[in-house]
Amino acid sequence: MPILWLIIVGAAAGFIATRLMKMQTGLIETISIGILGALIGGLAFRFLLFLTGMAAGLVGAILGALVVIWVWKAIRG
Numbered sequence: 001m002p003i004l005w006l007i008i009v010g011a012a013a014g015f016i017a018t019r020l021m022k023m024q025t026g027l028i029e030t031i032s033i034g035i036l037g038a039l040i041g042g043l044a045f046r047f048l049l050f051l052t053g054m055a056a057g058l059v060g061a062i063l064g065a066l067v068v069i070w071v072w073k074a075i076r077g
Contacts, residue, residue, distance in 0.1 A: 009061050010035030017065030023073075033072075037065025
């Protein structure tokens with residue numbers, strides 16, 4: 001179940017993050033960005049999960065996905 005939840009949250013976070021950053025990506029890239037962002041955000045905001053529950057996980061995933069997109073754009077030029 002945690003893997004399925006990671007994919008669902010990752011897809012949502014990737015979709016929101018790519019729209020906020022005005023980036024056009026395919027479905028697989030969007031989900032990958034979101035999952036990577038969820039992992040980064042989940043690690044960075046783990047203490048928030050204990051304080052506010054799953055909503056903090058989505059916020060952390062979106063913020064993590066935004067960081068991934070920013071780094072990706074910086075590398076690709």
